[in-house]
Amino acid sequence: MKDFMEIEAKTIDEAIEKACREYALPREKLNIEIISEGSGGFLGILSKRAKIRASVLSIDMDISGPFHEMPRSVSKDIPVETQDVNDIDIDMAETSRKMIEGILSRMGFPFPVSIKESDEYILLNIKGDGSGILIGKGGQTLDALQYIVNKALNKNGKERKRIILDTENYREKREKSLVTLARKLGEKAKRIKKPVTVNPMNAHDRRIIHLALQNDKELVTKSKGEGAFRKIIIVPNKKG
Amino acid sequence: MKELVEYMVQALVDEPKMVAVSEITGGQTTVIEVRVSKQDLGKVIGKQGRMAKAMRVILDAVSAKYHKRAILEIVE
Numbered sequence: 001m002k003d004f005m006e007i008e009a010k011t012i013d014e015a016i017e018k019a020c021r022e023y024a025l026p027r028e029k030l031n032i033e034i035i036s037e038g039s040g041g042f043l044g045i046l047s048k049r050a051k052i053r054a055s056v057l058s059i060d061m062d063i064s065g066p067f068h069e070m071p072r073s074v075s076k077d078i079p080v081e082t083q084d085v086n087d088i089d090i091d092m093a094e095t096s097r098k099m100i101e102g103i104l105s106r107m108g109f110p111f112p113v114s115i116k117e118s119d120e121y122i123l124l125n126i127k128g129d130g131s132g133i134l135i136g137k138g139g140q141t142l143d144a145l146q147y148i149v150n151k152a153l154n155k156n157g158k159e160r161k162r163i164i165l166d167t168e169n170y171r172e173k174r175e176k177s178l179v180t181l182a183r184k185l186g187e188k189a190k191r192i193k194k195p196v197t198v199n200p201m202n203a204h205d206r207r208i209i210h211l212a213l214q215n216d217k218e219l220v221t222k223s224k225g226e227g228a229f230r231k232i233i234i235v236p237n238k239k240g
Numbered sequence: 241m242k243e244l245v246e247y248m249v250q251a252l253v254d255e256p257k258m259v260a261v262s263e264i265t266g267g268q269t270t271v272i273e274v275r276v277s278k279q280d281l282g283k284v285i286g287k288q289g290r291m292a293k294a295m296r297v298i299l300d301a302v303s304a305k306y307h308k309r310a311i312l313e314i315v316e
Binding site: 012028033037107141145148151152155 | 273
């Protein structure tokens with residue numbers, strides 16, 4: 001058998017299927033490289049065929065094999081303890097730290113993580129490089145990581161402890177800027193004597209806005225909308 | 241990229257041994273296909289696709305670093 005095979009077909013999917021048949025192996029055991037993506041052309045005229053190069057994966061990825069024998073390209077070997085988490089009572093903070101470090105190293109950001117634990121939550125602080133790449137637009141990357149770690153560790157049954165991720169003091173800065181925003185919009189609502197709508201936000205951010213304005217007697221805050229579109233409306237009191 | 245997805249998915253599911261991740265590398269775009277056992281499918285997708293979205297956001301952050309694009313496909 002040759003080291004690799006070049007296969008042409010109408011679409012990439014078809015080419016991959018063909019490769020699987022040729023090697024008589026499932027897709028997972030093949031290494032597929034796309035040479036040309038192909039295009040439909042116009043009414044079949046000028047259509048380009050998709051071309052791939054397929055070879056058998058050098059390391060046999062036996063999916064039934066033990067978990068830790070999966071090939072890894074990361075040198076730092078952090079054990080995955082997901083299987084133990086549910087039944088054996090191991091330190092949740094330490095497990096969550098290992099997990100986030102595992103994700104970060106595989107993302108190409110091998111940053112150290114420190115733990116701060118309280119009764120209600122575990123705060124994991126990632127010592128970033130200051131680039132903000134882990135925070136993302138409006139904190140979306142940091143929130144995504146936090147969501148995954150929470151789900152992975154609290155997956156079976158009762159909610160244990162909330163895990164909060166932070167880096168470069170982002171959470172505190174975000175809270176400050178949200179409070180400033182809330183006050184500004186609150187003033188606007190009073191001035192124009194009309195309700196002011198705040199952009200959709202997640203539950204955590206909405207809570208900060210509600211709390212920032214709860215002592216203002218001239219304003220009432222309400223939430224409207226469903227799911228990711230839920231947003232706050234700041235309403236001036238009738239008397240005001 | 242593949243190791244990253246594999247690691248995250250295996251941490252989320254009940255049957256990590258059933259997780260199979262494959263990577264199709266093109267010039268600019270990488271397609272990552274995830275297969276899990278049927279019971280675990282919901283865990284990987286999440287409520288309203290929230291988990292799939294979260295993983296895509298993370299892939300986007302990594303892709304931005306390498307100036308590439310990554311597409312995450314969850315295959316039934």
